[in-house]
Amino acid sequence: xxxxxxxxxxxxxxxxxxxxxxxxxxxxxxxxxxxxxxxxxxxxxxxxxxxxxxxxxxxxxxxxxxxxxxxxxxxxxxxxxxxxxxxxxxxxxxxxxxxxxxxxxxxxxxxxxxxxxxxxxxxxxxxxxxxxxxxxxxxxxxxxxxxxxxxxxxxxxxxxxxxxxxxxxxxxxxxxxxxxxxxxxxxxxxxxxxxxxxxxxxxxxxxxxxxxxxxxxxxxxxxxxxxxxxxxxxxxxxxxxxxxxxxxxxxxxxxxxxxxxxxxxxxxxxxxxxxxxxxxxxxxxxxxxxxxxxxxxxxxxxxxxxxxxxxxxxxxxxxxxxxxxxxxxxxxxxxxxxxxxxxxxxxxxxxxxxxxxxxxxxxxxxxxxxxxxxxxxxxxxxxxxxxxxxxxxxxxxxxxxxxxxxxxxxxxxxxxxxxxxx
Numbered sequence: 027x028x029x030x031x032x033x034x035x036x037x038x039x040x041x042x043x044x045x046x047x048x049x050x051x052x053x054x055x056x057x058x059x060x061x062x063x064x065x066x067x068x069x070x071x072x073x074x075x076x077x078x079x080x081x082x083x084x085x086x087x088x089x090x091x092x093x094x095x096x097x098x099x100x101x102x103x104x105x106x107x108x109x110x111x112x113x114x115x116x117x118x119x120x121x122x123x124x125x126x127x128x129x130x131x132x133x134x135x136x137x138x139x140x141x142x143x144x145x146x147x148x149x150x151x152x153x154x155x156x157x158x159x160x161x162x163x164x165x166x167x168x169x170x171x172x173x174x175x176x177x178x179x180x181x182x183x184x185x186x187x188x189x190x191x192x193x194x195x196x197x198x199x200x201x202x203x204x205x206x207x208x209x210x211x212x213x214x215x216x217x218x219x220x221x222x223x224x225x226x227x228x229x230x231x232x233x234x235x236x237x238x239x240x241x242x243x244x245x246x247x248x249x250x251x252x253x254x255x256x257x258x259x260x261x262x263x264x265x266x267x268x269x270x271x272x273x274x275x276x277x278x279x280x281x282x283x284x285x286x287x288x289x290x291x292x293x294x295x296x297x298x299x300x301x302x303x304x305x306x307x308x309x310x311x312x313x314x315x316x317x318x319x320x321x322x323x324x325x326x327x328x329x330x331x332x333x334x335x336x337x338x339x340x341x342x343x344x345x346x347x348x349x350x351x352x353x354x355x356x357x358x359x360x361x362x363x364x365x366x367x368x369x370x371x372x373x374x375x376x377x378x379x380x381x382x383x384x385x386x387x388x389x390x391x392x393x394x395x396x397x398x399x400x401x402x403x404x405x406x407x408x409x410x411x412x413x414x415x416x417x418x419x420x421x422x423x424x425x426x427x428x429x430x431x432x433x434x435x436x437x438x439x440x441x442x443x444x445x446x447x448x
Contacts, residue, residue, distance in 0.1 A: 037340055043076040046324075046350040049149055050303055065302035072357070074296020078331055081288045086365045087341070088281035089261075095268035103357060106405050107423055110362030113429035116406070117415030118155045121162040123172060127179045131157050134180050139320075145186050145194070147307075148209055148323040149229045156211035157183050160437035166407045167445035178440045180213055185436055187323070189214040193374075194321055200377045201332060203297060205304040211390040212433035213326035213370060216393055219435075220374035223389040227379070233388075239381035240333045253333055257286035260340050267344050286336055292330035300324075329364070329373030338376055338386035339369025345387070346394055356398040358404070367429045371397065380437045400434060401432030407441065 047068035054064035096102075100194035118124070121410065131154055138144040161179035170176050190209035197207050197215075208214060227233050240253060261282025265275030304322045311320045329335055343365055350359055368390070376382065401408075405425040412426055413419065419426065432438075 028132040030141060033267050034442050043072050043079065045152060046075055049151065051150060053307065054303065056264070057307050057310045059303065059310070063302050063306055066132055067299045069298025071296055071303070074292055074299060076272055077292030077295055077431045078289060078328070081285055081292055085281055085285040086363060089278055089365050091263065091267035092270055092278050093347070093361055095270060097359065097361065099269045104357050104359040106357045106359070106402060106427050108360045108362045108428050109417070109426050111367070111411070111428055113412065113417060114159070114428045115155050116354070117417060118159045118162060120415035120441050121158055121411070122195060123161055123167070123175055123360060124158045125164065125326065126176055127158045127161050128154055130176055131183045132179050134183055137196060138184070138187065142318065143321055144191055146187050146190050146207055146209055146323040147162050147319050147320055148187065149208070149307055149321055150325045153210045153325055156434065160211070160432060160440055162411050163388060163404070163407055163434075163441035164444045166410055167441045172259070174444055176364060181389060181440060182436045184383055186214045188210045189217055191321070195215050196377050198382065201329060203328065204301060205308055206300065206324050208329065209323040210325035210326035213329070213373065213434060215435045216371065217248070217374045220378045220389050223375065223392060224378040224385060227385050227388060236275070236384045237382050238384045240337065244311065253286035253337075253343060254283045256337060257283035260337070264340070264343060273274060282340060286333065289331045289336060290333060293328065296328070326373070327370070330369040332373065332376065333371050334376035334381040334383055334386055335372045338372035338381055338390055339365065341387060342368035342372060342394065345391060349391070349394055354394055356402050358398055358401045358427050358429065360398070360401075362428065364429065366373050367433070371433070396435070397429060397431070397432035398433065400438045401427045401429055404431050404438060404441075
């Protein structure tokens with residue numbers, strides 16, 4: 027079974043720019059999608075993913091220095107180093123039961139489709155790493171019990187895919203992504219949390235009257251309210267808070283402005299390729315299985331291409347650093363990919379708030395607190411997993427963790443329960 031993990035690792039290492047076109051080609055050939063539709067879809071999806079990743083990664087690189095300066099200027103000191111989500115994912119794929127989890131998840135998805143307990147076809151094989159991570163957490167909590175670990179991975183998948191089914195209307199309505207949803211474990215679980223928080227804001231007088239969204243701001247303030255201008259102002263504020271030089275402030279400001287404009291445009295290219303393919307597959311499946319409206323499960327990273335998610339995410343960068351410094355019980359300093367993770371966490375809050383930036387900030391702040399606590403609690407297990415995967419601890423560092431690990435709420439709960447019962 028190791029060849030399966032090796033194959034998936036090899037494909038995943040090339041990134042979604044290559045991985046998703048390969049998946050589309052394979053699925054398209056299986057379902058006999060017309061070759062002209064298939065080839066165009068595969069190429070456009072790859073180009074779209076490349077565009078989104080280039081813009082986001084470029085932005086993260088531009089703002090990273092300012093984040094480091096904020097940490098130094100504000101005197102933030104914590105005991106756990108954030109090594110970034112790629113390190114967590116790499117260690118996860120090295121987990122001994124990774125291949126078994128892959129087959130179990132595939133089997134469970136097939137069984138749920140046959141029994142019509144889900145409409146989601148999980149085609150994002152890269153995101154299987156999240157279910158493997160849950161299995162790994164439970165493995166260490168139970169002193170290496172393989173059965174409980176694999177069952178935990180399956181439970182994580184079932185919960186995630188049911189949430190993905192539930193959020194499909196939100197994805198199609200708010201994110202305007204027809205025929206797809208996001209069964210990504212460390213994203214989907216925050217959808218019900220964001221839903222409950224949005225209901226809470228509805229019930230609080232005063233807060234329930236505040237509605238700040240990009241379209242409303244643009245209509246009220248004209249050019250000043252456009253994403254490019256808002257991005258420039260927010261980026262400049264980050265640079266100033268970091269104590270950067272004027273030239274660096276301008277670079278961060280322009281980088282933020284460019285990100286606000288370019289990311290949604292890259293998403294348009296991606297969807298231009300994905301939608302014809304998804305519709306073609308759905309038509310074929312519906313002919314073979316009448317009455318079933320299948321949905322393609324893809325990477326939740328696409329949620330970061332939303333205007334409100336980008337805005338809230340960027341605003342959350344200094345807020346997250348402040349939380350890291352003052353939040354009781356937190357020991358993680360989330361520097362590695364803080365900008366990306368902030369946009370990732372903002373997606374569901376702004377979706378259920380229908381683009382309301384104010385509510386998005388409130389909900390994302392609460393979710394970020396939970397994430398930091400979980401990341402801190404998982405540090406000992408995370409460190410064991412990373413070392414087993416070949417990570418070498420820096421001198422003087424006892425534990426490592428990631429903000430990304432803290433987003434695995436299902437895995438954390440299952441790990442705690444398994445450890446409690448063991």
